[in-house]
Structure formats: structure tokens, C-alpha cells
Amino acid sequence: MRTRTLRTGLLTLAIAAALTACGSDDGSAGENGEESSAAEISAGQAEDEGTVLDTPFAKPELVLTDTEGQPFDLVEETAGHPTLLYFGYTNCPDVCPLTMSNIAVAASNVLTPEQRAELRVVFVTTDPERDTPESLGAWLDGVDPEFIGLSGDFERIQEAARSVGVAIEPSYEEENGDIVSTHGTQVLAFLPGDDMGHVLYTEGVTLETFERDLPRLTEGELP
Numbered sequence: 001m002r003t004r005t006l007r008t009g010l011l012t013l014a015i016a017a018a019l020t021a022c023g024s025d026d027g028s029a030g031e032n033g034e035e036s037s038a039a040e041i042s043a044g045q046a047e048d049e050g051t052v053l054d055t056p057f058a059k060p061e062l063v064l065t066d067t068e069g070q071p072f073d074l075v076e077e078t079a080g081h082p083t084l085l086y087f088g089y090t091n092c093p094d095v096c097p098l099t100m101s102n103i104a105v106a107a108s109n110v111l112t113p114e115q116r117a118e119l120r121v122v123f124v125t126t127d128p129e130r131d132t133p134e135s136l137g138a139w140l141d142g143v144d145p146e147f148i149g150l151s152g153d154f155e156r157i158q159e160a161a162r163s164v165g166v167a168i169e170p171s172y173e174e175e176n177g178d179i180v181s182t183h184g185t186q187v188l189a190f191l192p193g194d195d196m197g198h199v200l201y202t203e204g205v206t207l208e209t210f211e212r213d214l215p216r217l218t219e220g221e222l223p
Contacts, residue, residue: 048206050189050199050213052222057197059083059190060160064124064152067137072150074122074160075195082218083120083190085197087161087168087183089127090139095185095203097143103187104144106210115218118192121147124161126168126183128154164188164197189213193220 059075066072074085084103088096100123107116123140125131128151131139136149154170161168166184173179189199199222201209213223 048204048209050201050205050209050223052199057164057188059195060163062160064150065133067133067140067149069133078120079195080192081118081120082192083122085122085188087124087126087166089125089181090131090136091127099187100143102207102210106207106214110211110215111218115215119218122150123147124150124157126157127171127181128152189217191220198222
């Protein structure tokens with residue numbers, strides 16, 4: 001097994017890990033022109049592997065608006081389904097589209113139709129002012145029409161993200177007009193048996209990692 005187990009003593013590092021500032025141009029700088037990043041999870045651990053948590057996360061109690069303009073209760077709507085949860089935004093120039101694309105391609109390549117029907121991939125925007133249900137839906141249609149997009153109150157989204165160890169901050173405008181949104185890049189994988197987040201994927205995870213892990217996750221098994 002190539003995944004790694006994250007011990008309790010490292011949990012706070014994972015909560016802060018992979019924080020990225022994404023601008024409307026290259027997305028490389030934070031509010032003061034400095035690169036925004038957080039603590040490493042642990043020295044010597046491969047970035048392209050999932051992390052099996054020894055203390056799994058509970059699924060956030062979050063009700064937002066889906067891309068059809070309807071209320072979506074995350075806990076109720078995904079109960080009993082393997083679920084991948086990601087917080088990002090559609091104007092992100094690099095990390096968000098790459099992460100969503102990797103998941104979409106992996107699901108298409110390795111899952112059976114039955115497994116794909118069970119999988120829920122939920123993209124929660126960190127930039128709800130610009131990511132309306134309509135624009136979010138159009139963006140996700142270009143990635144995978146089966147993906148679920150949610151928008152709504154930022155403070156509610158921020159609280160839900162923090163509950164699963166993902167740090168996000170309000171978007172802000174730089175002097176040159178670029179909009180910068182700072183958000184964690186983790187993907188949380190919830191197993192269908194207990195609806196708990198057992199596996200964490202960070203920015204370095206590759207398409208091959210998702211191709212390897214998704215079949216097991218959809219069957220309720222750790223990778």
C-alpha cells in the first residue's frame with residue numbers, strides 16, 4: 001500500500017497544508033506579494049500519495065445552492081456514497097482545474113459504470129460572489145457534467161472547510177485589478193460505509209494516484 005497514515009500529532013500540519021493563493025493571472029503571490037504556503041505534512045513523505053487519516057473527519061453539515069439553483073444538503077445528498085470533496089473556484093488559473101480534471105479523467109478511465117454512478121464529486125466554491133450557480137454549472141460541465149457544484153454564503157463555506165482541515169480566506173482585489181483567492185488544495189475522500197473522511201489528497205497528487213485509488217474508495221476500502 002503506497003498511501004501513508006497521518007498520525008494525530010501531524011493533524012494540525014495537514015489542516016494548514018497546501019494553502020495556495022490563486023490570482024486571475026499566474027496565481028503565484030499572496031496579499032503582500034509573497035508566496036502563500038503552509039507547513040509540510042511530514043518530511044520524507046511522497047507528495048503524490050494519499051494520506052490515510054488515523055482520525056477521520058466527519059462530513060460537514062452544509063446546505064448550499066447547487067448549479068440548478070436548488071438547496072443541496074451535503075450530508076443527506078451524499079449519504080452512503082463514496083464522496084470526494086474539494087474547495088476551490090472557477091477562476092483559479094491552475095490548481096483547481098488540474099485537480100478536477102485529474103479526478104474526472106481517472107473516474108472515466110478506471111471506474112465501471114456502476115462505480116461511477118455511486119461516486120459523488122463535490123466542488124464547493126471559495127469565491128461565491130463570482131461563482132454563481134449558473135457560472136459554476138457551466139464550468140463544471142466542461143470538466144464533468146456529473147460533478148456537483150455548490151455556492152452560497154462564504155462564512156458558511158469557510159466554517160465547513162475548516163471542519164475538514166481546509167483553510168480558505170475571502171477573495172480580495174490587488175492594485176492591478178487581479179482577484180486573488182487563497183484556499184487549501186486538499187481533496188477529502190469520504191467512504192460510503194461510515195460517511196467519514198478517511199483519506200486526504202494534497203496538491204502533488206497525480207492522475208495516476210486517483211486512477212489507482214478510486215476503484216478501492218468507491219468500494220468502501222482504503223487505498
